[in-house]
Amino acid sequence: MTNYLLFVVFPYAALAIFLIGSIYRYLNKGFTVSSLSSQFLEGRKLFIGSQPFHWGLFFLFFGHLIAFLFPRAVVAWNGQSVRLLILEITAFAFGLSAFIGLILLIYRRLTVRRVQIVTSKMDVVVYLVLLTQIISGLLVAYHNRWGSSWFAAFLTPYLRSIFVFDPQIDAVASVNSLSLKVHIISAFSLIGLIPFTRFVHFLVYPVDYLWRSYQQVIWNWSRKNIRTSRAHSEGHKSKNN
Numbered sequence: 001m002t003n004y005l006l007f008v009v010f011p012y013a014a015l016a017i018f019l020i021g022s023i024y025r026y027l028n029k030g031f032t033v034s035s036l037s038s039q040f041l042e043g044r045k046l047f048i049g050s051q052p053f054h055w056g057l058f059f060l061f062f063g064h065l066i067a068f069l070f071p072r073a074v075v076a077w078n079g080q081s082v083r084l085l086i087l088e089i090t091a092f093a094f095g096l097s098a099f100i101g102l103i104l105l106i107y108r109r110l111t112v113r114r115v116q117i118v119t120s121k122m123d124v125v126v127y128l129v130l131l132t133q134i135i136s137g138l139l140v141a142y143h144n145r146w147g148s149s150w151f152a153a154f155l156t157p158y159l160r161s162i163f164v165f166d167p168q169i170d171a172v173a174s175v176n177s178l179s180l181k182v183h184i185i186s187a188f189s190l191i192g193l194i195p196f197t198r199f200v201h202f203l204v205y206p207v208d209y210l211w212r213s214y215q216q217v218i219w220n221w222s223r224k225n226i227r228t229s230r231a232h233s234e235g236h237k238s239k240n241n
Contacts, residue, residue, distance in 0.1 A: 003173040006185060011162050014192030021195025022203055038115050045108040053101025056094040060137075063091055064151070068159060071152035078149045087148050092141050099134045102127070126190075126197050133186040139179035155184075 039046055067074045078084040106127055109119055141147045154171045161168040172184070194200050 003169055006181070007158070007169045007172055008162075008167045010185065011188045014188040017192045018194050022200055025195050025200060026203070038118055041114040041118065042108065042112045045104065045112065049101050049104030049108055051101065052097040053105060056096070056098030056101060059094045060091065060098060063094075063148075067148060067151045068156050071156040074148055074152045078146065084146060084149070088141070088146065091148065092138070095134065095138050095141060099138060102130055102134060106131075122193075122197050126193060126199070129186055129189050129193065132182065133190060136179045136183040136186060140177065140183055144177055144180065 078087065109115055109123070109127070144150065154175065158168060158172045172181075175181070190199075194203075
């Protein structure tokens with residue numbers, strides 16, 4: 001019963017909250033669908049922490065996605081020990097990168113007064129869940145070797161069964177690894193938290209910039225001329241350096 005609640009009921013609840021909550025927030029609270037960046041409050045520490053965090057998370061996400069979409073290809077790739085080691089070491093390095101970046105971002109939140117003021121309770125929750133997710137993933141990679149192979153063999157069938165509404169949890173429930181189960185639960189927790197956090201901004205990335213017309217920006221320091229001019233030419237070049 002516990003495994004059923006953790007690996008069937010909880011994932012479906014998280015996915016439902018993500019779908020319904022994201023639509024509701026977009027339709028009723030559109031202005032809040034933003035990353036709410038604190039870069040203007042402090043930029044240097046943000047850059048130092050966000051670079052390893054985002055790059056590590058980026059490659060880990062697509063690594064998991066490839067193992068989910070093409071499990072047989074991953075298993076075939078791992079058929080040679082050299083390629084298996086390269087994949088495992090690279091994935092672990094990106095995991096460490098994301099972990100170090102997250103620690104630096106948490107340190108920034110704790111030490112920069114201006115950033116502390118704008119930090120919400122939900123930001124704290126997200127940091128804790130992210131920290132749990134990354135640490136559990138590193139523990140899985142270290143203690144349960146060749147994670148790319150067992151992800152393709154165990155987790156991919158489980159995740160696919162969830163998405164086709166035919167949950168098969170026998171393989172996942174039989175794995176004797178607490179860190180693996182925590183990793184799965186924290187992943188679905190993040191999905192369920194998205195509508196209530198700044199993470200929701202990635203759902204409304206301004207992709208229309210790819211096809212919309214160019215916007216022309218004209219420098220003109222004369223407010224009177226701006227209000228009265230009917231010209232569409234660029235005018236004088238700005239002397240602002």
